[in-house]
Amino acid sequence: MKIIIGEGSCGIAAGARKVREALLNQRAQSEQKLVIGKTGCIGMCFLEPIVDLYTDEGQLLSRLVRVKESDAKRIYSAALDGDLSEVKDLVISKDDASFLEKQTRIALRHCGLIDPEDISAYIASDGYKALEKTIKSMTPEDVIETIKISGLAGRGGAGFPTWFKWNAARKAIGEVKYLICNADEGDPGAFMDRAVIESDPHALIEGMLIAAYAIGASKAFVYVRAEYPLAIVRLEKALAEARAKNLLGENILGSNFSCDIKIKAGAGAFVCGEETALIESLEGSRGMPRLKPPFPAEKGFTNAPSNINNVETFANVAWIILNGGEAFAAMGTETSKGTKVFALTGKVKRGGLVEIPMGLTLRDVIFDIGGGIRDGGTFKAVQMGGPSGGCIPEHLLDTQIDYKALASTGAIMGSGGMVVMDEKTCMVKMARFFLDFTAKESCGKCVPCRIGTKRMHELLVNITEGRGRPGDIELLLELSNGVKAGALCGLGQTAPNPVLTTVRYFKDEYEAHINKTCPAHECEALKKFSIDAQKCKGCTMCARQCPVSAIKGEVRAAHVIDQDKCIKCGACLALCKFGAVVSM
Amino acid sequence: MCENCQKSDLSKLTPILEEFSGDKYALISILQKAQEIYGYLPTDVIYEIAEKTSVSPAKVMGVATFYTQFRLQPIGKNLIMLCKGTACHVNGADSIERALIEELGIEDGGTTEDGLFSLKTVACLGCCSLSPVMMINEDTYGSLTPEKAKEIVRNIRLESK
Ligand SMILES: Cc1cc2nc3c(=O)[nH]c(=O)nc-3n(C[C@H](O)[C@H](O)[C@H](O)COP(=O)(O)O)c2cc1C
Ligand code: FES
Numbered sequence: 001m002k003i004i005i006g007e008g009s010c011g012i013a014a015g016a017r018k019v020r021e022a023l024l025n026q027r028a029q030s031e032q033k034l035v036i037g038k039t040g041c042i043g044m045c046f047l048e049p050i051v052d053l054y055t056d057e058g059q060l061l062s063r064l065v066r067v068k069e070s071d072a073k074r075i076y077s078a079a080l081d082g083d084l085s086e087v088k089d090l091v092i093s094k095d096d097a098s099f100l101e102k103q104t105r106i107a108l109r110h111c112g113l114i115d116p117e118d119i120s121a122y123i124a125s126d127g128y129k130a131l132e133k134t135i136k137s138m139t140p141e142d143v144i145e146t147i148k149i150s151g152l153a154g155r156g157g158a159g160f161p162t163w164f165k166w167n168a169a170r171k172a173i174g175e176v177k178y179l180i181c182n183a184d185e186g187d188p189g190a191f192m193d194r195a196v197i198e199s200d201p202h203a204l205i206e207g208m209l210i211a212a213y214a215i216g217a218s219k220a221f222v223y224v225r226a227e228y229p230l231a232i233v234r235l236e237k238a239l240a241e242a243r244a245k246n247l248l249g250e251n252i253l254g255s256n257f258s259c260d261i262k263i264k265a266g267a268g269a270f271v272c273g274e275e276t277a278l279i280e281s282l283e284g285s286r287g288m289p290r291l292k293p294p295f296p297a298e299k300g301f302t303n304a305p306s307n308i309n310n311v312e313t314f315a316n317v318a319w320i321i322l323n324g325g326e327a328f329a330a331m332g333t334e335t336s337k338g339t340k341v342f343a344l345t346g347k348v349k350r351g352g353l354v355e356i357p358m359g360l361t362l363r364d365v366i367f368d369i370g371g372g373i374r375d376g377g378t379f380k381a382v383q384m385g386g387p388s389g390g391c392i393p394e395h396l397l398d399t400q401i402d403y404k405a406l407a408s409t410g411a412i413m414g415s416g417g418m419v420v421m422d423e424k425t426c427m428v429k430m431a432r433f434f435l436d437f438t439a440k441e442s443c444g445k446c447v448p449c450r451i452g453t454k455r456m457h458e459l460l461v462n463i464t465e466g467r468g469r470p471g472d473i474e475l476l477l478e479l480s481n482g483v484k485a486g487a488l489c490g491l492g493q494t495a496p497n498p499v500l501t502t503v504r505y506f507k508d509e510y511e512a513h514i515n516k517t518c519p520a521h522e523c524e525a526l527k528k529f530s531i532d533a534q535k536c537k538g539c540t541m542c543a544r545q546c547p548v549s550a551i552k553g554e555v556r557a558a559h560v561i562d563q564d565k566c567i568k569c570g571a572c573l574a575l576c577k578f579g580a581v582v583s584m
Numbered sequence: 585m586c587e588n589c590q591k592s593d594l595s596k597l598t599p600i601l602e603e604f605s606g607d608k609y610a611l612i613s614i615l616q617k618a619q620e621i622y623g624y625l626p627t628d629v630i631y632e633i634a635e636k637t638s639v640s641p642a643k644v645m646g647v648a649t650f651y652t653q654f655r656l657q658p659i660g661k662n663l664i665m666l667c668k669g670t671a672c673h674v675n676g677a678d679s680i681e682r683a684l685i686e687e688l689g690i691e692d693g694g695t696t697e698d699g700l701f702s703l704k705t706v707a708c709l710g711c712c713s714l715s716p717v718m719m720i721n722e723d724t725y726g727s728l729t730p731e732k733a734k735e736i737v738r739n740i741r742l743e744s745k
Contacts, residue, residue, distance in 0.1 A: 013711045013724035045713030188669030188708035226616075226653050227709055229722075267612050267651035270707065284611035285643075286650040302609075343712060345671035351713040383670060419670045419712075433673050437707065443650075 001061070001079040003034055006050040006112060008041030008198050009191075009230050014048035015069070022072030023051075034079055040199020042112030043353030044099055047092065053079055063097070064090040095371075096350065102369050104331065105355045106339050107155075107192075107315040111199035116234050119241040122202040128247055130318035134210050135255045138321075140170060143214040147317070149325030151337030156182055156273075156310030157388065157415045158490075159336075159403045165307055168297035169215040172305035179217040179259075180282070180301065180308045181208055183224040183231070184266055184273040187386030188437070190417035192341040193311035195353055197224070197231040200315070201238035205248065205261060207314030210321060212259040215307050220261040223278055226268050235263055270387070270441035274489050275308045277443065288443045289489035310415065312341055332358035336402040340413070346383075346420035349374040354418075356401070363397040366420055377422035381505070385414025387434050387441075388494030390501030391427060410501040412494075426522035427506040428513050432460035434498035442491065449492030452483035456499060465525040468514035473503060521584060527568055528584045533558035535580035542572035542581065592626045601636045611639060611647055615654060624655040652706075660695040660702040662740055664688075665719040669708030672715040680716050681705065683730035687737050700744060701737065 003023060007016050023036050042050055047065035053075075054060055062084050064075065071090060078086040105111070114121040122128070134143055148163035169177060181204065185193040197204060208220055224232050239261055242248040250258045264282055271277045272287035279301050281287040300306020316338060320328045328338045336358040342365060345351045349371035356365060362382060366372065373379050381391040390411035392399065399405050406413050421430070435457040442449045456479050459472055480496030487493045503510060512519050518526040531542075531551075538556040543549075550566045553559030561572070573581045600617045604610035614637065618629055625648055634641040648654045666684060668677045685691060688701055695702040711717045714726025718733065725736055 009709075009724065010711050010713055010726075013714055013717070013726045045711075048714075185710070186707070188667075189671045189712050190708070191710040191712055194710040227706065264613070265616060266653075267616065268653040268706075269651050281612065282609065284609045284613075284647070286646055345712040345715060346674045386670065417670065417712075419674055421674055425674055430673075433670070 001034060001082060002037060002054040002056060002058075003075070003079055004037045004039050004052040004054055006040070006042045006048065006052070007038040008195060009228075010041060010045040011048045011050065012230070014045075016049040018069045019049050019051065019067050019072060022069040023076055026072050026076035030076065030080065032080055034076070037115055038117070039112050039114060040116045041195040041353065042100075043103075043108065043195070043355075044096070044350070045352040046350050047096060051075060051090075053084070062087075063092045065092045065096070066090070099350050099352065099354075099369055099371075103355050104339050104357050106319050106328070107196060107203075107312050107341050108200070108353060108355045109319060110203060111195060111353070114200070116199050116201055117237055119202060119238065119245065122200070126322065127202055127318075128206055130321035131206050131209050131247065132253060134213055134321055135253055135257055140214045140216065143210060143321070144170065146321060146325040147214075150316075150320045150328035151325075151332070152313065152316055152320060152328065153336065153403065154310055155312035155316075155340065155415065157187075157385065157412065159413055162309065162313055165297060165309070166211060166214050168295070169217070169305050169307035172298050174305040176219065176304050177215055177217040178301045178304055178306040179208060179212045179215065179220040180275075180278070180296075180306055181220070181222040181311060181314060182273065182275065182278060182308050183222050183228075183311045184278060185225055185228075185311075185415065186270040186273040186441075187388075187415050187417045189345055189383070189386060189419045190343045190415050192343050192353060192416045194228050194231050196311050196315050196341075197228070197235050201231075201235045202242065203315045203318060204235070204311055205238060205242055207317035208261060209248065209252070209259055210317050211307065211309065211314065213257055215305075217307065218259050220259060221264050221282060221301075222261060223264050223266055223272070223282060225266045232263060232265060239263070269443070270437070271443045271489070271491050274491060277489070278308065279306065286443070288445045289491070291488065312416070333400060333402045333405075335404045336413075340401060340416060342416045342418045344370050344418050344420070346418075347373050347375075347377055347422040347425070348420040358401050360401055361398045362392065362401065365401070365418065366397070370420070373420070373422050377424065380421045380423050380425060381427065383411075383419040383421065383430070383498075384417065385412035385494075385497070386417050387438050388412060388490065388497055389414045389417075390497045391421070391430065391505065392501070393505040410497065410504055412497070424520055424522065426464070426518055426520035427502045427509045428460065428518075429464050429520075429522055431499045431502045432457065432464050435460055435495070438491065438495040442495075446486070446488035446492060448483045448486030449488065449495065452479055452486070453492070453495050455479055456483070456496065460499070463510065463513045464518070464523045466513075466516050466523075468510075470514060472514060473507065473510050477503060525568060527570075528563065529561055529566060529568065529570070529573060530582055530584070531559050531561055531572075532580045532582055535578050537578055537580070539577070541575055541577070545571055545575055547571065590626050590628060592622060592628050594628065594632050596621050597629065597632055597636070601633070604637075608637075611637065611644065612651070615644070615648055619654060624658050627656075658695075660699050661744065662701050662720050664701055664703050664737070665706045665709065666703065667707070667709045667711075667715065667717045667719075668705045669712065669715075671708075671712035672717055675715040677716045679730050680718065680728050680733050683733050684718075684737065687734045700741060 276290040277287040439453040543551040
């Protein structure tokens with residue numbers, strides 16, 4: 001039997017490395033040495049750390065979840081004896097296992113199944129066959145045609161047809177052409193790209209090489225965000241292994257196609273996810289977007305023709321070449337083909353990576369796969385597309401996952417972040433959160449974005465801190481339209497979306513805030529403290545400690561808080577030994 | 585060069601500048617490596633890089649202040665990066681931040697007097713399913729509660745005594 005540990009960043013954060021050490025300890029003490037291997041992210045982050053038991057032939061026997069160091073002894077001995085009854089309590093439940101069974105995995109096809117640090121594991125699962133097929137039997141035009149048939153659209157957010165960009169870069173005139181992979185993944189709440197690089201780096205490399213062949217690029221970069229150290233380490237290792245096998249570098253597989261890939265680590269700036277800002281950053285400058293046109297296909301990195309795609313876009317490519325464009329296009333809807341990966345998080349029961357065919361509904365993903373809301377809460381909204389996207393309310397849960405259908409809600413497909421919120425999430429504070437983010441991340445080049453987002457953020461701070469005034473909502477909308485129309489790049493053009501969607505679907509919450517209540521009871525400044533007369537013993541403690549003497553009452557009689565004086569510091573709540581102070 | 589700024593050991597820069605010599609697009613990579621060496625970017629290091637790469641000091645400074653990764657001040661022994669991304673926000677990152685501020689007595693961007701901790705909020709660590717999340721140096725801590733966050737900090741403080 002083989003023991004395989006899930007070691008993506010989430011697994012490691014949940015304690016996977018400690019579990020590995022404990023298992024290695026067990027092995028050291030044992031006569032029989034079982035294989036203890038690793039794999040990347042299985043995608044069931046809510047169950048990490050995960051340990052899989054495989055037969056020597058590679059068949060999954062059992063998946064153990066939420067494993068602790070202290071379980072190592074019985075796991076090792078169960079694997080030795082082949083008697084799984086010893087670890088019965090750790091085996092994944094049927095319900096949780098359905099999380100994976102309902103998915104269709106193409107971009108994530110190897111994630112959690114192979115060792116990401118071993119090229120032979122990738123090769124053994126049809127790895128680099130698509131590259132070989134491409135180089136030996138296809139012209140660049142054939143590749144572009146296949147991608148066109150597949151209907152693959154950019155997974156980085158905008159959903160632009162991939163073949164079209166490749167074709168433009170192929171046709172552009174230039175001695176040197178560049179291929180760039182956008183692994184900046186700046187949308188907070190999204191981690192699909194990290195998972196692909198950490199779990200299946202060769203799928204990215206193979207996809208990039210096929211693209212490079214199609215457009216005629218001999219140099220390629222992967223721009224990885226600095227917050228992903230493990231992804232960088234694994235990708236570096238994968239590149240070295242591929243180079244050693246002549247799958248990368250000069251005269252790949254003996255052909256006259258040459259291409260090398262370099263890693264560039266980002267330095268922390270959300271706007272660098274925007275393609276022209278990314279190019280500026282690659283050139284060593286401040287990441288400030290350029291005016292388009294010219295598009296990167298004509299003038300990109302060092303003004304040479306360049307093509308930029310997202311990690312997930314590339315991760316689909318080898319599969320499409322091997323299985324044909326038609327097979328990919330057979331999945332999905334009229335306007336959106338294939339599958340899409342989502343990072344499902346927030347107040348959902350089962351959070352993790354979900355890859356599903358386009359055309360399923362939001363409800364399918366959040367309730368069927370994600371198991372609905374945790375801790376007995378009720379669904380309020382789902383945020384898609386991060387700072388450029390919006391919040392989709394309950395009555396639109398049957399919206400299909402499709403570029404057009406999602407855009408009609410005011411949100412966007414985005415790169416795949418899906419953050420679920422329950423009734424305890426304040427939607428105005430959510431909008432404030434995103435505007436805080438975009439105002440900080442605005443590069444400062446254009447005025448509508450630099451000043452507009454700041455003003456919008458100020459209004460939202462006022463509203464959530466109880467200083468909202470009638471007319472603020474209208475002012476927010478006016479500013480939103482101004483910023484959208486006037487901003488130079490996608491950051492500013494989409495920054496108002498979180499405000500526009502929350503005003504559209506949750507206007508009552510904005511109005512309530514202006515009337516000094518937060519329906520979700522989240523905004524500190526709008527909380528109301530009161531004293532439960534039944535529980536109050538009249539100990540006078542709170543009255544003596546209240547910094548503004550807002551509490552009055554006789555000894556041994558129930559006390560009362562003067563709401564006009566109260567500054568909502570919460571001191572009384574923390575002090576009361578009888579649980580008589582309540583905050584609403 | 586400024587007169588009264590600190591004196592860093594600039595010889596440590598030589599191998600980096602050699603590695604990237606001739607690559608006029610390498611400024612960010614050079615700054616990243618320099619920060620690895622010095623822990624931050626001292627002024628004299630910035631001037632030295634500008635001179636040796638023939639880029640104006642203004643541009644080097646411009647790049648160093650544009651990206652959040654770069655620091656112009658030294659940081660504490662343990663860098664706490666608290667995630668305030670969307671998923672962490674929804675799952676209570678604000679209360680974790682308050683707990684850390686209370687425990688450490690510093691705000692976002694500050695360093696404790698004993699030089700043990702620096703606190704920095706970041707936008708997403710990519711471990712959203714374990715939110716709220718923080719990273720201390722290389723280690724990630726997930727599913728935090730205010731109490732748990734304080735305890736982690738206290739343990740590190742004890743260990744380094
Ligand atoms: C503010 C902003 C941030 C972006 N961030 C990312 C990102 O983190 N990752 C990404 O792949 N695309 C991002 N994009 C989209 C890119 O500009 C570009 O469209 C994409 O990388 C193209 O790849 P695709 O066609 O494969 O989607 C961002 C766009 C904007 C305007
Ligand atoms: S939002 Fe905190 S780790 Fe992603």
